[in-house]
Amino acid sequence: MSVPRSARCGRALALALVVLCLALPSAPPGFAVEPPVIDRSALPPDHTGPDQPMQFGGGCTAPLSFPGASFADPPWPSEYLRIGDAQKFATGAGVTVAVIDTGVNGSGRVPALPGGDFVDAAGDGMSDCDGHGTLTASIIAGRSAPTDAFVGVAPDARLLSLRQTSDHFRSVGAPRDLDDPNATPTAGSLRSLARAVVHAANLGAQVINISEAACYKSTKPIDERSLGAAIEYAVTARGSVIVVAAGNAAGDCGQNPPPDASAPLDPRGWQRVETVVSPAWYSPLVLTVGGIGQTGQPSSISMSGPWVDVAAPAESVVALGGGGNPMNALQGEEGPVPMNGTSFAAAYVSGLAALLRQRFPGLTPAQIRYRITATARHPGGGTNDAVGAGVIDPVAALTWDVPPGPATVSYGVRRLPPPVVVTPPDRGPITTVVVIGSSLAIALAVAALARRALRRR
Numbered sequence: 021m022s023v024p025r026s027a028r029c030g031r032a033l034a035l036a037l038v039v040l041c042l043a044l045p046s047a048p049p050g051f052a053v054e055p056p057v058i059d060r061s062a063l064p065p066d067h068t069g070p071d072q073p074m075q076f077g078g079g080c081t082a083p084l085s086f087p088g089a090s091f092a093d094p095p096w097p098s099e100y101l102r103i104g105d106a107q108k109f110a111t112g113a114g115v116t117v118a119v120i121d122t123g124v125n126g127s128g129r130v131p132a133l134p135g136g137d138f139v140d141a142a143g144d145g146m147s148d149c150d151g152h153g154t155l156t157a158s159i160i161a162g163r164s165a166p167t168d169a170f171v172g173v174a175p176d177a178r179l180l181s182l183r184q185t186s187d188h189f190r191s192v193g194a195p196r197d198l199d200d201p202n203a204t205p206t207a208g209s210l211r212s213l214a215r216a217v218v219h220a221a222n223l224g225a226q227v228i229n230i231s232e233a234a235c236y237k238s239t240k241p242i243d244e245r246s247l248g249a250a251i252e253y254a255v256t257a258r259g260s261v262i263v264v265a266a267g268n269a270a271g272d273c274g275q276n277p278p279p280d281a282s283a284p285l286d287p288r289g290w291q292r293v294e295t296v297v298s299p300a301w302y303s304p305l306v307l308t309v310g311g312i313g314q315t316g317q318p319s320s321i322s323m324s325g326p327w328v329d330v331a332a333p334a335e336s337v338v339a340l341g342g343g344g345n346p347m348n349a350l351q352g353e354e355g356p357v358p359m360n361g362t363s364f365a366a367a368y369v370s371g372l373a374a375l376l377r378q379r380f381p382g383l384t385p386a387q388i389r390y391r392i393t394a395t396a397r398h399p400g401g402g403t404n405d406a407v408g409a410g411v412i413d414p415v416a417a418l419t420w421d422v423p424p425g426p427a428t429v430s431y432g433v434r435r436l437p438p439p440v441v442v443t444p445p446d447r448g449p450i451t452t453v454v455v456i457g458s459s460l461a462i463a464l465a466v467a468a469l470a471r472r473a474l475r476r477r
Contacts, residue, residue, distance in 0.1 A: 085345075
């Protein structure tokens with residue numbers, strides 16, 4: 021599920037497609053879009069490798085630093101979220117976080133382990149030609165160094181790198197359909213994402229970060245049943261917490277309008293959804309993260325929707341590049357631009373999930389999600405489609421005395437029709453036939469005796 025370079029930070033695949041509208045049993049009728057329903061029969065197999073042969077096109081990209089940039093002080097998101105205070109209670113030790121992205125260029129400060137490659141059949145996930153996966157992984161669990169003040173949210177967590185998408189690999193043979201997220205010309209599809217989720221879960225990932233988003237219009241159906249089945253499997257069967265980006269508003273990934281205040285039966289605005297974002301819309305099975313800017317207000321680039329759960333910093337972030345050095349810019353069309361995107365917001369929340377999995381090892385994925393949302397800095401009205409329950413508060417999530425919450429969440433599951441009962445043929449014992457035959461013979465004999473008696477008269 022590759023993205024144009026201009027939108028790489030958000031991994032927002034702006035595709036003009038429509039969602040397959042499958043209704044939750046409890047959803048009010050008449051909605052233009054309703055939450056997805058899980059089809060467990062569509063669970064994909066667990067194997068790595070691309071959907072079809074791919075070839076490397078060259079021209080790798082890498083993050084940059086603005087001229088004169090200093091990294092002596094912690095980045096603003098770390099200060100805003102009080103990451104240093106949160107790390108007094110947990111550092112992610114013993115927790116495995118899978119990063120499904122463009123791969124990771126490992127270093128001493130981003131010591132990721134190979135988790136598999138869905139782009140290059142000969143790869144292992146430890147190559148990042150796009151730079152994006154390395155940045156994301158470093159925010160989650162980058163190590164500190166005496167040369168600067170950067171440190172990831174959960175620096176003692178174990179990172180697994182699964183390369184699932186890349187702008188720099190192209191399909192071999194006929195051009196693929198630009199309008200189909202299962203058949204894009206560059207590496208990555210919803211089907212390969214589904215297999216990556218299954219693989220990460222089977223590798224024992226307690227947290228899975230997906231800083232990718234496929235946007236499509238709400239007027240044509242597409243087949244993403246395998247992704248829904250994979251997410252449900254990872255959460256319910258393997259106990260993984262899945263954190264995903266809300267997506268970046270750009271191109272055909274058009275922003276959704278807010279809910280209609282005159283429709284109280286639709287408080288989150290499902291009826292007004294114009295652009296569906298996947299896998300973001302699989303909330304509450306996933307924890308969907310929107311973005312904020314340095315003022316704490318919702319970021320204009322962050323996709324809104326009824327599936328947004330919480331928010332985290334998404335503008336002017338700092339992360340570690342392939343050499344383990346801090347970076348704060350990407351190459352734009354006219355020069356360096358700040359690193360913006362809900363990809364990075366999701367990474368902050370994945371780091372928090374790792375801290376919580378260490379501190380509260382007995383909590384289920386649903387209860388980790390509940391603790392994050394219950395302790396967020398709620399916006400006016402309690403929730404909205406831009407930031408969900410609000411901006412995360414790591415210290416509160418780690419320390420507040422809140423109820424554990426429900427162990428599971430409710431979501432729609434496709435119900436299979438009951439099997440048709442076919443009455444089997446009569447396979448009774450042969451003695452039944454014998455008895456019937458004997459009875460018939462007796463009846464005939466009796467009839468014959470009766471006729472003889474009548475003649476005698």
